[in-house]
Amino acid sequence: MAARKSSQSHSGGLELLFSNQRKHKVSIPSTSDATTGQPSNVAFLIKWLCDNLMRDPRKEMFVLDDTARPGILVLINDADWELEGEEKYELQAGDEVVFVSTLHGG
Amino acid sequence: MAARKSSQSHSGGLELLFSNQRKHKVSIPSTSDATTGQPSNVAFLIKWLCDNLMRDPRKEMFVLDDTARPGILVLINDADWELEGEEKYELQAGDEVVFVSTLHGG
Amino acid sequence: AQPRRWPLEKHEYKRYGRQLIMPEVGLHGQLRLKNARVLIVGVGGLGCPAAAYLAGAGVGTLGLMDGDTVEESNLHRQIAHSTARVDMNKTQSAMEYLQSLNPHVNYNRHEFHLTPQKAIQIFEQYDLVLDCTDHPTSRYLISDACILTGKTLVSASALKTEGQLIVLNNPPRPPGDALGGPCYRCIFPKPPPAESVLSCGEGGILGPVVGVMGVLQALEAIKVLTARAQRPANGGDWSTNGATSEAAPKATLLMFSTYNTPQFRSVRLRSRRADCAACSAQSTISRQSLTSGSLDYVAFCGATAPINLL
Amino acid sequence: AQPRRWPLEKHEYKRYGRQLIMPEVGLHGQLRLKNARVLIVGVGGLGCPAAAYLAGAGVGTLGLMDGDTVEESNLHRQIAHSTARVDMNKTQSAMEYLQSLNPHVNYNRHEFHLTPQKAIQIFEQYDLVLDCTDHPTSRYLISDACILTGKTLVSASALKTEGQLIVLNNPPRPPGDALGGPCYRCIFPKPPPAESVLSCGEGGILGPVVGVMGVLQALEAIKVLTARAQRPANGGDWSTNGATSEAAPKATLLMFSTYNTPQFRSVRLRSRRADCAACSAQSTISRQSLTSGSLDYVAFCGATAPINLL
Ligand SMILES: [Zn+2]
Numbered sequence: 001m002a003a004r005k006s007s008q009s010h011s012g013g014l015e016l017l018f019s020n021q022r023k024h025k026v027s028i029p030s031t032s033d034a035t036t037g038q039p040s041n042v043a044f045l046i047k048w049l050c051d052n053l054m055r056d057p058r059k060e061m062f063v064l065d066d067t068a069r070p071g072i073l074v075l076i077n078d079a080d081w082e083l084e085g086e087e088k089y090e091l092q093a094g095d096e097v098v099f100v101s102t103l104h105g106g
Numbered sequence: 107m108a109a110r111k112s113s114q115s116h117s118g119g120l121e122l123l124f125s126n127q128r129k130h131k132v133s134i135p136s137t138s139d140a141t142t143g144q145p146s147n148v149a150f151l152i153k154w155l156c157d158n159l160m161r162d163p164r165k166e167m168f169v170l171d172d173t174a175r176p177g178i179l180v181l182i183n184d185a186d187w188e189l190e191g192e193e194k195y196e197l198q199a200g201d202e203v204v205f206v207s208t209l210h211g212g
Numbered sequence: 213a214q215p216r217r218w219p220l221e222k223h224e225y226k227r228y229g230r231q232l233i234m235p236e237v238g239l240h241g242q243l244r245l246k247n248a249r250v251l252i253v254g255v256g257g258l259g260c261p262a263a264a265y266l267a268g269a270g271v272g273t274l275g276l277m278d279g280d281t282v283e284e285s286n287l288h289r290q291i292a293h294s295t296a297r298v299d300m301n302k303t304q305s306a307m308e309y310l311q312s313l314n315p316h317v318n319y320n321r322h323e324f325h326l327t328p329q330k331a332i333q334i335f336e337q338y339d340l341v342l343d344c345t346d347h348p349t350s351r352y353l354i355s356d357a358c359i360l361t362g363k364t365l366v367s368a369s370a371l372k373t374e375g376q377l378i379v380l381n382n383p384p385r386p387p388g389d390a391l392g393g394p395c396y397r398c399i400f401p402k403p404p405p406a407e408s409v410l411s412c413g414e415g416g417i418l419g420p421v422v423g424v425m426g427v428l429q430a431l432e433a434i435k436v437l438t439a440r441a442q443r444p445a446n447g448g449d450w451s452t453n454g455a456t457s458e459a460a461p462k463a464t465l466l467m468f469s470t471y472n473t474p475q476f477r478s479v480r481l482r483s484r485r486a487d488c489a490a491c492s493a494q495s496t497i498s499r500q501s502l503t504s505g506s507l508d509y510v511a512f513c514g515a516t517a518p519i520n521l522l
Numbered sequence: 523a524q525p526r527r528w529p530l531e532k533h534e535y536k537r538y539g540r541q542l543i544m545p546e547v548g549l550h551g552q553l554r555l556k557n558a559r560v561l562i563v564g565v566g567g568l569g570c571p572a573a574a575y576l577a578g579a580g581v582g583t584l585g586l587m588d589g590d591t592v593e594e595s596n597l598h599r600q601i602a603h604s605t606a607r608v609d610m611n612k613t614q615s616a617m618e619y620l621q622s623l624n625p626h627v628n629y630n631r632h633e634f635h636l637t638p639q640k641a642i643q644i645f646e647q648y649d650l651v652l653d654c655t656d657h658p659t660s661r662y663l664i665s666d667a668c669i670l671t672g673k674t675l676v677s678a679s680a681l682k683t684e685g686q687l688i689v690l691n692n693p694p695r696p697p698g699d700a701l702g703g704p705c706y707r708c709i710f711p712k713p714p715p716a717e718s719v720l721s722c723g724e725g726g727i728l729g730p731v732v733g734v735m736g737v738l739q740a741l742e743a744i745k746v747l748t749a750r751a752q753r754p755a756n757g758g759d760w761s762t763n764g765a766t767s768e769a770a771p772k773a774t775l776l777m778f779s780t781y782n783t784p785q786f787r788s789v790r791l792r793s794r795r796a797d798c799a800a801c802s803a804q805s806t807i808s809r810q811s812l813t814s815g816s817l818d819y820v821a822f823c824g825a826t827a828p829i830n831l832l
């Protein structure tokens with residue numbers, strides 16, 4: 001099964017959930033389901049990150065209802081994922097996905 | 107003769123020399139000399155900009171001794187051209203060349 | 213003989229000369245600044261530098277709102293206060309500094325924290341609002357009140373070594389008008405879990421980080437106020453917003469991270485959300501619900517005592 | 523019984539608590555700031571905000587150098603001065619503000635403009651230098667003196683709606699050592715034609731633009747001072763610079779442009795130049811040539827009266 005390379009980075013404190021590392025280059029399967037051949041999308045990436053990369057047990061700080069929790073912006077190649085189809089966006093090799101936690105301090 | 111597309115932009119007041127426009131998308135010939143087939147490099151781009159795009163008569167505000175004048179940084183795809191071979195860097199389609207005039211105010 | 217009346221006073225040409233001579237401001241821009249009324253909600257790490265540069269630029273009326281008093285732990289970043297003014301209300305402390313920087317500005321002090329009941333009536337006295345507060349509760353309230361009163365909102369935040377900045381409701385349009393810029397609820401329809409919210413007191417903050425964001429808020433405010441667009445004299449709808457296309461305007465988020473390379477990043481966010489609770493045709497938030505106090509922002513954002521988790 | 527002696531005074535834990543609790547600063551970083559001596563050359567649009575945030579952060583000794591007096595036209599952007607202090611020397615005016623913000627810093631006033639003759643002797647009293655001046659003449663002089671005295675230099679500039687920032691000689695190494703960061707002459711070996719140099723007085727300047735650059739200078743200074751690297755106690759060579767590789771370090775230029783999209787841009791510049799007049803093995807600039815006054819920076823940069831061209 002071919003791997004789809006994608007780099008993802010964290011901002012706004014989220015790196016604390018991922019071994020305190022800001023940038024990760026990850027290779028995910030190019031299909032999320034071998035039988036249907038469904039290409040991997042962002043929903044799959046989020047689940048994959050939770051299962052494979054997140055060291056912190058508090059999954060609820062990253063996901064809620066199988067998607068990024070409220071207060072986390074998901075950016076695909078410097079644009080809000082809402083402009084790209086949200087969870088259904090199919091990842092391309094080399095895509096950069098950024099998870100940003102909103103800040104509230106002042 | 108094929109054209110080589112390249113976008114260039116100005117900063118630090120240089121746009122005043124180029125019709126007060128910050129960004130220009132230009133197509134330059136892919137070879138600077140039809141007989142030798144010499145690929146177009148940054149030296150050729152600078153001369154081409156002077157001849158074709160610069161509306162201001164004060165060429166000395168942009169070039170000196172056939173190269174960018176002192177105080178102008180030339181950046182090729184977000185790196186100093188000195189890291190890329192300076193004037194001899196051969197332009198690729200889609201390259202972004204930025205001319206930045208140093209600021210001195212404070 | 214009576215001399216021809218100049219649009220600015222003589223001392224104003226002197227004081228604002230360095231910005232007046234720039235085509236981006238010019239005499240027209242300076243007059244717009246002079247006629248502008250800007251409200252700064254929160255006179256802390258963001259509000260102090262934002263107020264300094266807006267007062268410096270000659271904004272006609274500057275409103276300062278904060279119910280807190282100055283603490284010694286504020287002074288590493290809240291540069292309009294001073295050691296001698298510890299325990300003084302922050303709006304009073306900042307005003308002493310601002311008066312000495314530029315006495316030609318009208319300063320309004322609102323010596324209390326913003327509440328839903330007061331928001332509409334106060335925001336109506338201003339042209340533009342800066343959110344310099346530090347909690348989701350106030351961020352939703354300020355955004356809602358800006359939509360209901362038709363004000364552009366310059367919102368920033370900072371924590372530890374990072375900052376964020378976004379200009380909302382720009383251009384300002386009534387709820388349901390897709391040509392208005394998105395509001396805070398368009399970007400964040402649901403509040404973050406309360407346990408994920410950290411204040412600067414809990415998470416820490418580097419002074420220049422919040423300082424940079426506050427100065428950039430002043431700059432965005434000046435850009436909005438001096439833009440070429442025509443604004444009706446008495447605060448009604450904007451007839452034109454300076455945008456050349458009639459496409460639904462998107463917001464841009466500027467992110468800053470001290471130890472990242474590059475430090476700054478600009479990302480394109482969405483336009484207005486068709487089902488936004490505040491700015492869409494289906495809006496459920498009204499002047500009445502705010503003023504009556506029936507909207508409970510604290511309950512909406514969950515527990516008020518943030519837990520030190522993230 | 524005598525209580526255990528704490529490394530900081532009680533009030534310092536309070537005042538600096540919000541930065542102390544961050545791992546990027548911590549107690550060690552705060553002690554480094556307290557022991558640090560920082561010189562700010564130029565107390566104008568860049569120097570005022572830079573000084574405010576460095577004083578706020580608790581830098582132990584802050585040197586302020588400027589021979590100018592405060593003018594009304596400075597006040598839209600030089601936020602450490604005040605209307606009542608117009609005509610006062612800028613270092614005196616700024617010190618009054620800074621003292622009231624943080625009285626626990628030692629402030630040194632250098633009430634004159636920098637000259638080649640004085641540069642070495644003054645720079646040797648400090649650990650780090652901020653170039654907040656406004657002319658190529660001083661920019662070359664400050665860079666040369668930083669190379670000769672082994673100081674890292676945080677240099678910024680601004681004009682109209684744009685700004686630039688670069689950290690030079692970082693890490694600081696003697697001339698000829700390729701593991702030192704580049705200097706100003708490495709990046710700009712030849713000065714610009716005098717007629718292309720515009721000051722803020724001639725070209726104009728938007729207050730928050732120069733403000734942002736000044737605040738970012740304070741941040742870069744704090745980053746350098748609190749970095750994990752070990753610095754010898756008495757200002758000798760740095761044994762390690764915190765870099766993991768032994769490659770020649772490159773400089774990064776941060777560019778800001780108010781009306782550009784994106785507003786900020788970081789570009790990679792070169793490492794030390796093998797034939798640099800100041801920092802290479804072939805250096806022709808010495809302590810002697812500076813101190814004796816034999817180096818003429820004004821002649822090097824051409825005519826002193828800039829012509830309003832670009
Ligand atoms: Zn909305």
Ligand SMILES: [Zn+2]
Binds near residue numbers: 706
């Ligand atoms: Zn050098």
